Amino acid sequence: MTNGIDEGAGFKLVAIGGGGGVSQVLQGMQPYHGNLTGVIAVTDTGRSTGVARELGGIPAPGDLRNTLAKLARDPDDLLARLMQYRFVAPTLPALDGMAFGNLLIAALAQMTGDFGQAITIISTMLACRATILPVATVDAHLCAELADGSLVETELAVRGLNKPPLARLFLKPASAPANPAVLAAISEADLIVLGPGSFFTSVLASLLFDGMIDALRTSKARIVFVCNTTTQPGQTDGMNVYAHIDHLVALLGPGTLTSALINRSEDLDPAILAAYAAEGVHLLEPDDQELARIAAHGVTPLVRNLTETPSGKRELWNKQDTIRHDPALIGMALWKLILDQRL
Numbered sequence: 129m130t131n132g133i134d135e136g137a138g139f140k141l142v143a144i145g146g147g148g149g150v151s152q153v154l155q156g157m158q159p160y161h162g163n164l165t166g167v168i169a170v171t172d173t174g175r176s177t178g179v180a181r182e183l184g185g186i187p188a189p190g191d192l193r194n195t196l197a198k199l200a201r202d203p204d205d206l207l208a209r210l211m212q213y214r215f216v217a218p219t220l221p222a223l224d225g226m227a228f229g230n231l232l233i234a235a236l237a238q239m240t241g242d243f244g245q246a247i248t249i250i251s252t253m254l255a256c257r258a259t260i261l262p263v264a265t266v267d268a269h270l271c272a273e274l275a276d277g278s279l280v281e282t283e284l285a286v287r288g289l290n291k292p293p294l295a296r297l298f299l300k301p302a303s304a305p306a307n308p309a310v311l312a313a314i315s316e317a318d319l320i321v322l323g324p325g326s327f328f329t330s331v332l333a334s335l336l337f338d339g340m341i342d343a344l345r346t347s348k349a350r351i352v353f354v355c356n357t358t359t360q361p362g363q364t365d366g367m368n369v370y371a372h373i374d375h376l377v378a379l380l381g382p383g384t385l386t387s388a389l390i391n392r393s394e395d396l397d398p399a400i401l402a403a404y405a406a407e408g409v410h411l412l413e414p415d416d417q418e419l420a421r422i423a424a425h426g427v428t429p430l431v432r433n434l435t436e437t438p439s440g441k442r443e444l445w446n447k448q449d450t451i452r453h454d455p456a457l458i459g460m461a462l463w464k465l466i467l468d469q470r471l
Contacts, residue, residue, distance in 0.1 A: 139161055140316055140319075145168075150191075152455040153459075167307075170187035171329065179226060180230035186233070202255075243262060264305065272296065274294060306340045314343040324453055325356070351386055354388075355412065357412060357451045359412065370414070391453070396437075430461065434461065436454040
């Protein structure tokens with residue numbers, strides 16, 4: 129693998145993970161150049177997404193819907209807002225809280241017989257400012273072996289609370305192939321960004337599809353991990369930044385992951401941090417010793433203040449709130465990395 133920048137053909141960035149994290153990376157990179165591709169997780173089985181999966185017999189549409197809407201040419205346009213609109217239907221539990229965009233993706237996938245084509249059609253309708261691809265177009269489920277040897281199936285159970293730590297992830301079916309368009313994008317990329325987002329159920333889950341690991345190992349791109357700002361209940365309880373990177377290196381193999389963008393926030397309100405901690409969401413604060421261990425793994429730690437300034441906890445639909453990255457700060461950090469490599 130050669131980690132360099134192809135300046136002749138135009139710089140190409142590929143971001144891999146869940147809808148929220150990939151959107152932050154792509155939005156942050158918008159001011160710098162336009163050759164951007166988002167590769168989105170498809171194993172979610174959450175409430176609205178889970179119903180749409182059963183209805184259409186499709187991979188998870190939720191993260192894709194969210195990314196498409198956020199990367200629309202005009203996110204405030206009627207269609208972009210309609211993609212995110214959730215039905216209020218208390219007498220119809222299956223539809224109560226259903227995102228319209230999930231149903232649209234399911235309908236187009238059935239009509240065309242091609243999940244990937246459905247995403248392309250909606251991307252065109254929204255005039256998206258990046259290429260948005262599902263990591264796979266097959267209907268596969270995320271499963272895990274826990275530290276006590278027990279097994280859990282489907283993404284909702286994998287991220288469930290009050291269970292032993294996750295020891296091993298796998299897919300059903302085990303040989304579920306990655307989207308060929310994704311593998312092609314990885315082969316042509318100059319920079320590949322993993323995360324931020326749900327570490328096990330979005331980032332690592334996306335790498336399990338057949339062909340993804342080999343594509344990353346043989347890519348000419350620099351591969352950068354954007355580490356989460358906090359732990360995530362049910363997934364990374366008790367894990368520090370080093371543990372996240374150790375998991376990635378074990379999966380990808382030595383020498384594949386080149387750098388890690390690591391947040392070190394200053395002046396966060398102790399009352400807000402305490403409110404998050406009460407729900408099991410703890411700020412990741414690597415010290416110099418931990419950063420040295422990361423460097424010894426062959427991964428260059430790049431420490432920046434990368435968070436937006438939280439004004440308080442937010443109530444999210446069927447999701448755990450956390451301290452979020454600021455897309456502009458991620459974009460600046462990645463662009464500096466690109467410029468440093470060109471010197």
